[in-house]
Amino acid sequence: MNVDSSTWDFTTIPALCAQAAQVYGDQTAIEDGGVTLSFLELDTIRRKVAKAFIAAGIKKGDRVMIWSPNTWKWFSAALGLVSVGAILIPTSTRFKGAEVGELIKRSGASMMLSVGDFLGQYYPDQLNGSSRTSLRALIVFDGARGEDMSWDAFLAAGEDIDDVQLDAITSNVLPDDLCDMLFTSGTTGHPKGVMYAHRQCLRAVDAWATRVGIRHRDRILVIPPFFHAFGYRSGAIVSLMRGAVLLPHLTYDPDEILHRVWREQISVIPGPPTIFHGMLQHPQLAKFDTSSLRLGITGGSVVPATLIRRMRSELGFTGVVNGYGLTECGGYGTMCRADDDAEVIANTCGKPFPDTEVCIMGEHGKLLPDGEPGEVVVRGYITMRGYFNDMEATAKTIDQDGWLHTGDIGYFDTDGNLRIEDRVKDMYITGGFNCYPAEIERFMSAHPAVGQIAVIGVPDDRMGEIGKAFVVLRPGTSATERELIDWTRANIANYKVPRIIEFRTSLPTSPQGKVVKDRLRDPLPQTT
Numbered sequence: 001m002n003v004d005s006s007t008w009d010f011t012t013i014p015a016l017c018a019q020a021a022q023v024y025g026d027q028t029a030i031e032d033g034g035v036t037l038s039f040l041e042l043d044t045i046r047r048k049v050a051k052a053f054i055a056a057g058i059k060k061g062d063r064v065m066i067w068s069p070n071t072w073k074w075f076s077a078a079l080g081l082v083s084v085g086a087i088l089i090p091t092s093t094r095f096k097g098a099e100v101g102e103l104i105k106r107s108g109a110s111m112m113l114s115v116g117d118f119l120g121q122y123y124p125d126q127l128n129g130s131s132r133t134s135l136r137a138l139i140v141f142d143g144a145r146g147e148d149m150s151w152d153a154f155l156a157a158g159e160d161i162d163d164v165q166l167d168a169i170t171s172n173v174l175p176d177d178l179c180d181m182l183f184t185s186g187t188t189g190h191p192k193g194v195m196y197a198h199r200q201c202l203r204a205v206d207a208w209a210t211r212v213g214i215r216h217r218d219r220i221l222v223i224p225p226f227f228h229a230f231g232y233r234s235g236a237i238v239s240l241m242r243g244a245v246l247l248p249h250l251t252y253d254p255d256e257i258l259h260r261v262w263r264e265q266i267s268v269i270p271g272p273p274t275i276f277h278g279m280l281q282h283p284q285l286a287k288f289d290t291s292s293l294r295l296g297i298t299g300g301s302v303v304p305a306t307l308i309r310r311m312r313s314e315l316g317f318t319g320v321v322n323g324y325g326l327t328e329c330g331g332y333g334t335m336c337r338a339d340d341d342a343e344v345i346a347n348t349c350g351k352p353f354p355d356t357e358v359c360i361m362g363e364h365g366k367l368l369p370d371g372e373p374g375e376v377v378v379r380g381y382i383t384m385r386g387y388f389n390d391m392e393a394t395a396k397t398i399d400q401d402g403w404l405h406t407g408d409i410g411y412f413d414t415d416g417n418l419r420i421e422d423r424v425k426d427m428y429i430t431g432g433f434n435c436y437p438a439e440i441e442r443f444m445s446a447h448p449a450v451g452q453i454a455v456i457g458v459p460d461d462r463m464g465e466i467g468k469a470f471v472v473l474r475p476g477t478s479a480t481e482r483e484l485i486d487w488t489r490a491n492i493a494n495y496k497v498p499r500i501i502e503f504r505t506s507l508p509t510s511p512q513g514k515v516v517k518d519r520l521r522d523p524l525p526q527t528t
Contacts, residue, residue, distance in 0.1 A: 008241075010202035011175045014050075014083035016240060017043050024243045027217070031264070032072040032248050039243070042076065049080025051166055052158030056111065056137055060085030060172060063107050063181065067091040067100060067123060068115035070226050070248035073141045073151060075236050077113050078226070082198070083166075085173045088180040089193070090227035093118065094510075097126030103183060107193055107388065110136045116143035119251075124148055175199035181388050182229055184327040193388030194327050201233065202241070204330045204382050207353045209238050212297055212321045213338035218244040219292075220268040221260060223252060223275055229331025234270050234297070244268070252509075254278035258288040270297040273307055274509050277452045280310050283475045290316045295338065299323040304445030305346035312342075324349035324420055326406055328397065329382045333406075334358055334418045348417035349410075356380030358418060360411055361403065373411040373421055377403040409436065426517065428457025428465040430495055435467060437517075443492050444469065447484060449477035454507055454515045455498055467498035470507060470520055 008019060020029075021043035029039040037045070058064060064081045066088065068074050078088050089107050091100060093115070104112070112135050115123050122145060124138055132138065137149055144150040179201055181193035214220075222235030226248070239246035247264060249257070258279055260266060269275065276296060279285070296317040298307075303322045311317045322345050323335035336350035344350070352358040359367050360374040368374045383404045386394040398404050409421040421436045428435050437455035444453050451474040457465040473479060481501040489497045508519040 008206075010199065010206055010241075012082075012173050012177075012198040013079065013179055013202065013237075014046070014170050014173060016202060016237075017046050017079055017083070020240050020243065027243060028245050029240065030072045030075070030246045030248075035072055037072060039240075042079075042240075045076045046079040046083060047163075047166060048155050048158060049076055050083040050158075050170065051161035052154050053081050053084050053086060053111075054161050054166065054169060055158040056154070058084055058086050058111060058136075060169075060177070062086045062111070063089050063109040065089045065091050065100075065104065065107070065109045065112040066114075066227070067093065067095075067112060068141060069093050069118060069250045070222060070231065071115075071141065071250075072248065074113075074226050075246070075248070077141075078232075078236075082179045083170050083173065085169070085177060087178045090180070090182060090225075090232060092227050093123075093225065097128060097131070100126065101128060101131035103191075104131050104134055107181065107183075109134075111139075112137075113139045113141065114148075116140045116145070173198070178385065180232075182227075182232075182327050192390055192393055195385040195388055196330055197385060200381050201237070201330060204332045204353070205233050205237050205241060208234060208323075208332055208335060209242055211335045211337055211350070211353070212323075213295065213319065214238055214242045214244060214268065216243040218242070218268045218294070219247060219264065219266050220244050220270070221247045221249055221257070221264075221266040223249045223257065223269065223271050229325075229327050230270060230272075233331055252278070254282050258282060258285070258290070261293060262289045265292040267292055267294040268297070269293070269295075272514050273298050273303050274452070274507075274515065276307060276311050276315070277472075280307075280314055281451050281472070281475060285314065293317050294319060296320045297323070299325065299335075299349065303346070304442045306445045306450075308342065308346040320345055322346070322349055324376075324408075324410075324418060326408075328384045328404055328406075329378050330384070332382050333376075333378055336417075344415070344417055348413065348419050350418065351416055352418075353380075353382060356382050359403070361405075365399070365401075368411075370412040370414060370416070373409055376406045376408045376410045376418070376420070378406060379403050426456075428467070430457070430460070430463045430465050430467065435465075435496055437467070440467060440469070440488075440492070440496050440498065443496075444471075444484070444488055444498075446491075447479070447487055449473050449479040450484075451475075451477075452507055454517060454520060456517050456520055458500070458521075460499075466500070467496070468500040468502065469498040470502050470504055472504055472506060 021039045024039040026038045029042045030037045064086045139154045140148045179198045183191045224231035226232045321336045325331045325333040334349045336345045357379040361377045362368045362374040379402045440455045452472040454470045458468045460466040508516045
């Protein structure tokens with residue numbers, strides 16, 4: 001069965017669900033532990049969930065939070081709530097009760113769906129009384145306690161809503177209506193709600209899927225959390241769109257990931273470089289059968305050429321692609337093609353999506369020619385509708401000409417591929433010279449003993465700032481601080497060479513798998 005879903009007219013997420021059910025039918029849509037759902041079954045559940053939201057009084061424009069790790073219930077809940085015109089607010093499972101409470105207040109969320117027992121605690125117990133009373137209802141997917149409503153009871157409450165009523169409400173969901181708000185630290189400080197609409201979401205996912213080469217019946221292991229654009233859009237939504245099998249993954253564990261690849265014949269893994277570093281660092285990697293792997297999709301931070309080569313040679317990926325994006329652009333921006341040569345994939349973030357503009361801006365709003373570094377700016381359908389209830393922050397991020405300022409430094413090479421130098425905020429100045437950690441990390445990653453690396457600037461009385469590198473060695477290798485410093489000095493300019501190297505067994509990461517450099521700046525010793 002050959003399906004060219006790239007020719008579909010993408011309008012809204014509920015319309016996509018209905019079309020996927022019609023076209024893909026009884027083919028498998030989701031495998032999650034002991035649960036297997038076809039596209040028809042997933043659409044049936046979506047409609048049941050939508051009816052339950054109607055019964056709960058949720059209306060178009062209401063905000064609904066999901067606070068849970070990746071599961072089939074998470075995805076079906078999201079599909080159901082956007083089907084009645086509500087706005088999805090995915091919420092990090094790393095957040096504590098006070099943080100979630102603040103998010104409830106700032107977003108005006110009227111309802112929450114939460115995990116029950118997870119990571120040794122009952123999640124709803126973290127919420128204080130005022131947070132709970134501001135919610136119309138709190139639904140717990142599994143193991144509800146006390147007055148919290150169970151998932152089954154929630155669905156049962158919607159059984160009196162008939163199909164005619166549901167279809168009338170769903171038909172009122174329009175392509176330019178908001179579908180979600182993903183909260184991000186953004187480019188201006190504290191977390192803000194990035195507003196995104198149905199059509200722009202689907203159009204961006206479609207362009208991305210075409211660029212990287214997602215195929216019908218791919219088996220996609222989604223390790224990035226659904227509360228992040230990479231996991232939700234480039235994992236869950238794209239599977240629905242292309243007729244691939246979605247396999248949600250709960251928590252990042254390289255050993256479990258390698259076992260799942262072998263056991264469940266995974267063909268595609270999207271995720272930040274940390275995921276692939278972890279797999280490569282596994283001391284028994286050679287015992288795992290990874291021959292099913294076809295496509296590795298990465299980006300979001302430094303992607304050294306060494307990692308690309310090792311993903312191909314040691315993990316067996318026949319295709320590896322790299323890209324660049326940010327939440328304010330739906331998680332997208334530029335992307336390599338699956339058939340780009342290895343040099344392009346290893347050293348660039350590819351070209352902009354069709355019908356979008358990505359340029360380099362210098363001082364006073366001047367657009368710079370290829371080859372000159374400056375701030376990366378984006379304009380086009382992928383840019384957000386703005387930050388929720390924050391016109392000031394929106395105006396600071398999107399200028400009067402419609403350019404979204406990313407805060408990233410980069411340039412375009414002679415072939416039109418974007419090369420990211422670093423975040424503006426990560427740059428440090430040593431002895432009057434600008435140092436970009438991403439560049440230094442790329443060079444040092446080529447050392448045969450370096451498995452993973454992160455570089456930051458630290459204060460220095462004489463130089464102002466100097467570089468400090470945190471290094472995780474590859475299994476079976478060794479190196480001293482002096483050896484790495486001498487090797488680096490022989491390969492890059494002296495002022496770029498880190499003066500301090502600290503060896504660690506692992507680096508601290510965010511739920512999205514990115515290295516959290518703020519934790520590396522913590523003066524207290526850390527072992528992770």
